[in-house]
Amino acid sequence: MAVLVREAQSVSADLSHQAPSASGGSRNGRGLVASCSELATLADVSSLLEKIPRLAMGICPARGSQLLEIAADGAAAVLAAHGASLQTEPQRDPGHARWTFDLYPALTVGTRLLLVVEQEPGATFHSQEIRELEMFALVSSSALARARSDAELRASHAIETAVASAIHEAVIALDANGTVRTLSGSAATLIGCRGSDAIGKRLRDLPGMAPLALALAAGERCPESVTLTTGEVKLHLRRCEAGLAVTLLPAPPGATRIGGARFEIGDLLGESPLIRRARETAQRMADSRLPILITGETGTGKEILAQAIHNASAQAGQPFVGVNVSAIPRELLESELFGYEAGAFTGASTQGHRGKFELAENGTLLLDEVGDMPLEMQAKLLRVLQERVVQRLGGSRPKAFSARLIASTNRDLEREVAEGRFRLDLLHRLRVVHVELPPLRERGSDVRLLVAHQLRLLAQSTGRAAIHVAPQVMAALETYAWPGNVRELVNTIDCEVRMLPPDSDLIDVLPEAIERSLRHAGAAAGADKPMTLEAAEREACIRALEKTDGNVARAARILGVVKATLYSKMRRYGIPHQRTQPGVSQIAEPRISR
16 A cells, blocks of 8 residues: 655655654654554454544644545545545646655555545644554555454355355365365265354264264274274265364165264263273273273163263274164174174074174173173183184184173172172273263262253253252252263253143152152151051061162072071062062062052
8 A cells, every 4th residue: 555645735845854843742643543443343354444534633743534445557446535625636747746655556456556545735744643543554554454354254165165064975175174164065964063053163073973073083004994883884085284174974775784882981970080081081981992891870870871981982983883782682692792704693684794893893882781791601702802803703713803892780799700600800890990880879969960861951951041950859859869870960951841731830749659758758757656566677688689689589688687587578578579670679568568
């Protein structure tokens, strides 16, 4: 930009040696600071062009100002003006020019900008005013360059977005820092995130995208496919100096789908010391590749923690395969874990079958409820863990496996070992790292936090406003023992929210199970006469059976009697014997009357 300062009448004085006038408050620099500060608040080119002449007149006394664009042939075009009308071709009046300088190219190639400032008749420019105008021109040029660059960037981004939206493939463009620059509509649908929510954020910070971000961070060792929450996708990369574009190709219909891990360590909510310790251990051991044993009662979040460990590891882009050992018939367990060759047994697939160990590849294999595994399978699993190879049924060639093994159980494996139902050597193989999740009744301070979190999720999913819990109901929730742990809490809150009238956002009625529990506790506490010896003995038997889920042998050990004695007392007091699933009470109202 060039600046021309001009007086209404020609004078011959050398302006560079004029002394500053004592008048004019702008000559102390306050006008310059104010004008430059206002320039900094303007973001687009048109606003800057309009304001520059007006702001220039705030620096020194002047009758008018113009911003001109001078073409290569000398033709001048007024871009903006302020104050009195001035001559539009000042370059043809050299007798009035007092100060000019060039800074940056103008708006188009081959032109330059000229800022003309004209004094009142008889007035002169002083050297300080000239210096201030020079600084103002420099700031104006920088502001115009910045605004023009921002406008070009916005236009480029709009074009990229339009092009990406027209692409049918699921394409995500990332810069060198892993920040999403643009993505196609198909990609937004595939990852379950709106484009406006993803653009400008790092890929690893988007929900469920940590496996993909870790896979891309592997560089040349990036896997060919990765498992997202929506399923397995194949990756096709195009790298450039500024970043890369990745095309996500969903697995074809009918392809084997491997279960994915969708939870992070932060999803294991709670601030009690035991939960914090569990999270810390999981975080530290995520990359160790050592076998991990997770123990805890039913509903405490063992599988959530297993998935979180996988997603926190360097193998998050690899498959996460979970198998519930107790849900598979013992006759099929070996073929499910290790696979089989074609024709290995009657009814076997002619293509053979990949077992869970093979499907896990370099990722993570979760053996859920490993405490229910039959003894004969425990021996085969021990051999696999010792030799790090797996052999299909009917096969002759063992295959090495490198998956990380996580096991979980709600049983006391040391007691299972003592009773001969679990191998000690297998326990030592599985329990290299041990993480124990406490029951909810031992972390009562977390109940309020878990309830608030679940209410937020339900409010979002049901389209309701914020849902609250009455103080007396919250006090009861914190008092309740929660035999089903976090799973029972989540289901209870879900049920109560669904039962709310459409115009209500307050849970002020106790859930039936909790009310019944409190009523029984109150009745027991309010008994004013001593319990008979027989009643006390009967109550002790019932409580022991409840605690062991109906296991008579374990209940007898708790009571300090032999199993036969406990059976005799059960017949005497009319206590039925009914074994249930671990963690689910079978000695409950109204089957047994106390």
